Amino acid sequence: MKKNVKIRIAYISTYVLFLVVSLILGYNPGKEITFNFISFLIYMLKILPCAFILIGLFEVWVKKEVIEKHLGEESGIRGYAWVILLAGTIAGGLLVAFPIAYSLYNKGAKLSIVFTYIGAAAICRIPMTLYEASFMGVKFTAIRLLVSLPLVIITSILLGNYLTKRNYKMAEGK
Amino acid sequence: MYYTYTITGLVLIISFIINKQKTLKAVKIAVVKFKKIFPTFITMLIFVSIILFLFPDEVISNYLGNSSKFISVLLASFFGSITLMPGFVAFPLSGILLTKGVPYMVLSAFTTTLMMVGIITFPLEKEYFGVKVTVIRNIISFFIALIVAVITGILFGEIF
Known part of the structure; x- marks a missing residue:
């Protein structure tokens, strides 16, 4: 087993153990942390499955040439406008922006556009702005x-x- | 929430009608990608649950409302950077703080760092971008938020 995986298993089990013991003993901080965990888990489950399904559809339907042409090296100012518009209409904030940015990058969007996407997804989502x-x-x-x-x-x-x-490259196979 | 599911559902159905194979492949890609990143999300949730326990809304409100303007801006950007709050929680909270007399520039620092800087989302961002780029992007975002706060302060007459 990889070292990272071991570490991950170790801290996740410590965390779970702490919460279980807290719940049994009625230790309040443990209860509050459990509540925080569950409420954020629910919040993420509301948006993440949709986001990933849409990413999957994006990967199979949108041709690489289209992204390269509109968001790639040759795209110019219009590329920024497109990507800001895209960011403005997608819900979910940074959590969802990272995997989407990653897919855009793999389809040939240039880095400056990818970073603009992340920034715009953080600050100018239309529903949130209203x-x-x-x-x-x-x-x-x-x-x-x-x-x-x-x-x-x-x-x-x-x-x-x-x-x-x-010559920076984003991580592979995520 | 319902509208995201409705739209995703509709798009999925249309895609399925047009091309069954492609749609199944898309769902497969979605599942694989989600599985790969899910442990990182759990790590992030663990951070969130602990940070929110250490710095609940009341503590943040207390700090932002009771210090001098400039210290408040710094505190606000600190809190905004380390916590994670959905907009539907953050803006009503800021609205309340506004009525309590917290300056616009402080709330601007708070909401902008909240949206742009993610110390909690660090494990996730690093999976895609690597540690170095994640650090750089967050530092840049932090300064953008400070600039926004200062200009907000100037335009609302809170600085001069």
Whole structure:
């Protein structure tokens, strides 16, 4: 067995043991941690299966050439617009953004576009933005978007170019 | 939640009608990918459950409401970076803090780091991007959030 797997089994069993003992003894912090774990597990199960099914469909239906053309090395400014639009309409935040970004990359999207996607998925999902504005006011949300989005694009281009020069490759087979 | 399932279901059905083989392959890809990354999600959940226990909403509210503006911005970006909160929890919380007199710039630092910086999602991000890039991206995001907070502060007249 690999070392990583052993470590993982060790801390997961310690964690579970701690929770079980806490529940039996009625130890409050243990109960609260169990509650947090379950509520976040439910939250993730609400979005993750859908996200992965859509990623699967994306992988079989969308041709590599299409992504290369629109989001690849030759894509230009339009590529950023496309990817921000895509990020804006997909729910789930960073959790879902990483696997999607990974699929985009494997289909030929360039790194600066991949990073823009992640940034945009974090800050400008349309449903979330509307929700935010309803609590914080339109001015607050507008400032946040108008300041952060250009910074996300600029830093993504810088980071993307830097990594491309250094022949960076994303992990394989995830 | 229902609308994500409804849309995914519809897309899946349409895909199945057009091409059965491809759709089955897509589902297979989805299952394989999900299985591979699932242990990392569990690791992340363990972190989340402990961090949220150590820093519950009340503690965060308390800190953000009771310090000087600039310390609050720093605290807010710290809390935003280490916790994970869905938007439907974070924005109502920020709305309440706003009515309690917490400055916009503090809430901006909090919500922006919450969305962009993920110390809790580190194990997940690193699986795809590697440690180095994950660290760089999070540091960049942290500074973007600070810039956003400062500009928010200026435009709401909280700094000058």
